[in-house]
Amino acid sequence: MSGIKKFFAKDGTKSVISSLISILIGLVFGAIVVFIVGMSKKTIGVKGAWEGVRLIFFGVLNTGRSATGALTWGFNASNLGNMLFRSTPVILTGLSVAVAFKTGLFNIGAPGQYLMGTLASLALALSLPSDKLPTWLIWIIAFVGAMAAGAIWGAIPGLMKAVFNINEVIACIMTNWIAANLVTWFFDGSAFCNVEEYGKTGYIYKTSFNNVATAKFGLDKLFAGSQANAGILIATLLAVVMYIVMNKTTLGYQLKACGSNRHAARYAGIKDKRNIVLSMAIAGSLAAAGSALYWLSGNTEFFWSTYQSLPGDGFNGIPVALLALNNPIGVVFAGIFMAMLNIVGMQLSNLTAYNEYITDVIIAVIVYMSAFSLVIRMLLNGRPKKEKAPKKSGKEAN
Template sequence: MREKLSNLYAKDGTKAVLSSLISIVIGLVVGSIIILLVGMGNPSLGLSSAWDGIRLVFGGLFSTGRSAAGTLTFGFNPTNIGNMLFRATPLILTGLSVAVAFKTGLFNIGAPGQYLMSTAATLYVALTIPSESVPTVLIWILAFLSGMLAGALWGAIPGLVKAYLNINEVLACIMTNWIAANLVTWFFDGSALCNTAEFGKTGYVYKTSYNGVETFKMGLDKLFPGSQVNGGIVIAIVMAVLVYILMSKTTLGYELKACGANRHAARYAGIADRRNIVLSMAIAGSLAGAAAALYYLSGNTEFFWSTYQSLPATGFNGIPVALLAVNNPIAVIFTGCFMSILDISGLQLTNLTAYNEYITDVIIATIVYLSAFSLVIRMLLSGRKKHKAAAKTSSAAAETKPAPGRSDGADEKGGEEA
């Protein structure tokens, strides 16, 4: 049994999972310490309030409010779980977007811009095609594909300048992010998609449900009543599995990773490195586009376009999701859900205690920093294993070493020949 555990521990995948778990635990502990320090430093809060905050950080997903006596209550909360799955959908897809680029040696920091361009394309198609003459299912499919295509085209731009002009993709992505922000603001400012039906909503674009277009629920609304959940989470999981198959089981995936490992060696081996760089960024862009499309096609979310002189946080949040998952497409599903759980915990902190949700931002920031040092954590874990292996080897060598004054077989043979 010990040997099996040792072999399991020796695997790189096990070390990667352990390093991510260590990052998560340290992040949660840091958040708890901050809550405790704030509670102790503020007489109006006290230790009891700090204890409530710590419990919500770890179990906010299962919080059911406060009892008549004012104590926190916990249990199965279908609304929180459903909302967590809804919020996890775009995080999973933006995490996949960043992970695919990472696996091919590129850093897709352009997911926010790809997300924005997809938002504009998705909402335009979903709201302008008349649902009276075209089936809403067909409109939904066209809007979803349009969003993915817009994200892919916008993602291909940094890929092109990287492949043909050797311009760093990070710089190109930052530029395309801000170009996208201004283009989308200009587009909605001059369009007829702004909400004029409701007073004070002119800064918002209509929900897609105004045209009868929204993502099917697939029965999830009955499992999690009162939540925003829909079939988008199922689509995101399916896409994660497809990305895993693409990157791990196909020739194209091998070529993409080969270009990321060593572009010049890949070219020497006959792989079209320039094409694969552009294709990698296009795939990453399409996944970020899918994130925006599923979020706004839900039919219950509004796009507040006038704030987009800044960039959407969802695009950047894909980076910690991918880092925690060590760029594994299947693991991205779980890390996306974990980040969504922290969002729900932050809302519970705001609603049920005197603390605010920004504490969970500190937790996420800590986890991100530690995820960036995950290689160091893995080296420490590997070093511990190597130390044990060295001790075991030296012990075995000591047992087989001949006693002093006793010659081995070769010496005896040599003596006889002499």
């Protein structure tokens, strides 16, 4: 077998290719929707539809419109920098979902954990006195506090699963809404609401009001005019740490063993209940770390009356984890891709008659496609369908 053939025969390569195919199908579907909608609407027409399609694929490299109204292309520093900044929270929520998946748990509770992280990080960063403590210490306290809050919040559905055998999906969904209500309750009428700037009482102060902000590490110079900061480096570091923990340590081995077969793991002397709670706590702390990195950046404002909606970054962790096939390193790339779609959505709504929700449609299609990544990989294997016994992919009910 030649080198190239060997490379394509690897399982890892096939996984990457099947993810790429999912992405491609998602983008093409989005482009088709944009095209059909454009054609059926007189105000958009062929020209507008074609612009929309091009933006979907290459929006991140768009530099706006020229004087004649044509789209211009090139290196867009602020877009790319914002892409890195926006990818920080989704990388970490994706990591959160991926780690739980490895233990056989579907952590749909990332939005709630994210919100609890938001609460802890903002409350700590804004209430600790910056004239007495060094701001970097406040930043670290807020970051660690957020992770602790997320860990506790994640452990709740874990406990319910371990002790009462409640389906973690339901428990997670309930804790999500409880978190959304708690956060609203906590901030409602508190001293954290921004009353200094006109019309901003619906928002919490930026952490820069207390001189707390994530270090830039020169990324703001590299990507001029963007929000890029060291958060992306911290997220990548956490991904590497999780990769090592999951693949090279006893703890990771035990967690994965519980995920593969809880009963067999218990038979082998692994404490399955402890590991389920631990896995959810780790997942929770990761999701909360994502929110801390987002809100501690110093230039983001949190809309606190959130009891009727959950943060999209929490849910977007699910497609990120699925795209990355639960590989912590893959999560970094999938997260950056997801952030790229986010930028594309903003470009679409700024430059054309379309709106940013088309990128959510694309993400949903990608998730749907990844549900049958099994089939795609089967086709890649080139075996006839009938020979291959379908793997059991549904996880154990309840």
